[in-house]
Amino acid sequence: MIHHHDILIIGGGLTGLRAALRISDAGLNGAVVSKVHPLRSHSVAAQGGMNASLGNVKGEDGATDSWESHAYDTIKGSDYLADQDVVERMCREAPTAVIELEHMGTVWSRLENGKIAQRPFGGAGFPRTCYAADRTGHNALHTLYEQVVSREIPVYEEFFAISLITEGGRCIGCTALEIMTGQVHGFLAKAVLMATGGFGRIFDKSTNALINTGDGQALALRAGALLKDMEFVQFHPTTLYGTNILISEGARGEGGILLNKNGERFMERYAPHSVDLAPRDVVARAIEQEIAGGRGYEGGYVHLDLRHLGAERITERLPGIRQIAMDFAGVDPIENPVPVQPGQHYSMGGIDADINGATKVPGLYAAGECSCLSVHGANRLGGNSLVETVVFGRLVAEKIVEDVENAPTPDDKLVKAAINSVNDRIEGILRREGGEHFFTVRDAMTHTMTSKFGIFREKQTMQEGLDEIKSKQDQVSRVSLQNKEREVNQALIRFLELEGMLLLAEAVARGALAREESRGSHTRTDYPERDDRNFLKHTLVGFRNETMYVSYQPATLGIFEPKERVY
């Protein structure tokens, strides 16, 4: 079956839905394709909040927040790798984005005076993070979905995008597998927006939803786009020991403290000024070092202590976190400290796109976590990603609306061919017998990524890791599935995800090996210093004739000069 739309959005998280509304505002026919019901997108899990310099809460000594201050914190947090023009754009637009959501009905937490409440977050000079208790993503995503429903914007739910279709180098649509029926559909559009989220699941310890497999990045790479800064992977310092479910920074923002097994407040040693509220990379490395130094608990974790906040504050400000600790670790933070360890949390890198979200492939755009424009550089500040989704969801859609005015209307011929080739590919996979089970390959890959491309990295182990990834890529072409049916074949979906993940794993590995410095989240024990002379630049990974190559592009400065990053 072939569907025609002016603009196709792949992904129904905050980015995708915000973009869909903008396209509908313009009176164009946009549609959303999503592998899960939009409300099940990973955005729904965001807890802590969304950064915008509303200035509703004064900073120390009564100063008022500004977009410049937000930009400064973001750029410093990024270890100066963020493109400063893009950061400026995001920080200027952030307050509008938050207020827009309010106007659409989002229930934000409020101050006594009725304005939107803001809390302090790591790496920020002001209490800047707007929040809805600890369900910010949930509240925002439900609001956007309500708007999408009321405007009757078409949503293809549980459609798994399998390939992008290009015509003379221009992206004109995609093919997608309707999971429930097993049928392959073709989608034609004048432009395609990728809004498919992060790729955390290439690591075995991750806070991400199980569906965060980076499909969009792999699709774009195969279609000729580049991936940028893939080696920059954020590890969140506090994930629940056992399941790695996120314990938001909000817990430390409200006054929670980290303690090692000797009861020491060890962050005082690593970040004398900001202590427990230092940026994520700093705290994650500190915990990892405590554990490595034998000062963690058996199994590799430390304690996050909230008890001194008292029952009332915990139940009022951090109800979600309390629930998570009780449900998934059997710990009530009112009575006991919460066991935490670092885990993969956010993908700073992604599809290379310019300030307007345009990729190297005409007709293909990217926004949100799957993209890299780049606002987060080498390290993202908490609360900056949600704001990125809604700011660039709108702005990139705006640009697409402008661009498609002159875009050619694609024709059906190529789509039919694309559908046929995807069908052949699926049949080929289903026919295979023998070989290892693909779950084994997946587990080996995620283990390699955590152990060899985790918080601390070094040439020798990374080289081994890359070799392991290459051999898994080879193996995956021989594995087979038990389930041979087309209808509701989740094994097939997971297999297709795995193929893409192995590509991304290689991109991370190549970027990390080539970057011989330490910057932001990327910490090399063999190159412990930041090296601005050689590496104040973005890594680009491309794919040509089935091989990956690395190139570079300078970072855009212009507002703030790189300085040493101390907290």
Next chain:
Amino acid sequence: MILKVYRYHRGMVSPHYDTFELELRPGMTVLEALFQFQEKLDDSLAFHYSCRGAVCGTCAMLINKVPRLACRTQVESLLKGGLKVPIVPYPAIAETVPWNPEEEVLVEPLPHLPVIRDLIVDMDAFFQYYRFIEPVFTPSADNPEKERTMDPAAVKKLEVYTNCILCAACSGACPVEGKNPRYLGPAALAKLYRFHIDPREGRTSRLKTADIPTGWWACEFYGNCSLVCPKGVPPRIAIAKAVAQLKREEKEKLKKQ
């Protein structure tokens, strides 16, 4: 430790149950148990999953005859005879298969919705009723330049209802839904109530949308919905308040005439 799982796919005359010996890990959830089943026994087992952290609302199913989230339910606590929820019995949770609660965890699809395959149900009807109540904020006045202000106390009251993750556990637990498939159901009604009590909302007659026999008036106040809700949303209270208000308004109208 046995996992007993409902299996059905199109073309089968009737469903059957597969049993699987679990390798138990401390803290293991039913969702993890299902993944283990998929990986060790049969990769064709179908179920919905996404966040694995009880926030996305996609994994509600009938576990030991109670609708709940698979990702939030620990296998061990079920076996220790814990997690019993005192819901009012209704036909859909009647005995279907011999089952020993001391040793087995019984996993079945959410009741009251058509089964597509194994543990996956068709949520179309659920979302159709969601759409029926027009779940969209309609402001009372033009948007101000900044945010509308809101009393933090009002936000607290509202949050009780905005917390709904649309998992449909309540629908699966509702005896009325079992006998009347046209009933809008606890989730849609609670959502409608959420807009009704939003102080920023402009449509003052919101409650009227469900002032129909299959709306507020169909509820028989069993209260199962509030008992099974994983997010502490109380649809029963919302419905009771709506009914009381509609009755009051009706009385006042009669008085005026």
